[in-house]
Structure formats: C-alpha cells, structure tokens
Amino acid sequence: MSLNENLFFSSMNFNSRRRQRFINRRIQSIQRQRRRIINRTYRRRYIPINLVTLRPNDKTF
Structure with a gap:
C-alpha cells in the first residue's frame, strides 16, 4: 500500500x-x-557556533 x-x-x-x-x-x-x-552533516560545522552561543555574556566575542 502506498503512502497516499x-x-x-x-x-x-x-x-x-x-x-x-x-x-x-x-x-x-x-x-x-x-x-x-x-x-551527521553539520555536527563539526556547528561546534564553534554552539561554543559561542553558550556564553552570550562574554564581551570578548
């Protein structure tokens, strides 16, 4: 049986x-x-972004 x-x-x-x-x-x-x-495709790319967003109060970024 098809999906439809x-x-x-x-x-x-x-x-x-x-x-x-x-x-x-x-x-x-x-x-x-x-x-x-x-x-699977974006894990490596998003690690630095996540590290930045974890510390929004840090003014060095």
Whole structure:
C-alpha cells in the first residue's frame, strides 16, 4: 500500500484520536530521520557556533 493510500484510509477513520496518533507518529519519524541527517552533516560545522552561543555574556566575542 502506498503512502497516499495510507493517508487516505487514515483520513476516513472516524476515530480522530487514533488518526492524530497515526499522523503524529509519521511526522515524528520523519523529523527524527531529518534530525539524524542534519546531525551527521553539520555536527563539526556547528561546534564553534554552539561554543559561542553558550556564553552570550562574554564581551570578548
């Protein structure tokens, strides 16, 4: 069954709480994959930026 068919059948589901849980799980899994990809590609690049933003009160930056 394709993704569109899945979403179509879930939208026909009258139990809105179950439908919302289905949609939330799908969104969360997509966000988790995206976060994993972002972490893998940008970790090294963001370390100095994070070190700077951890100390916003330091006037030397």
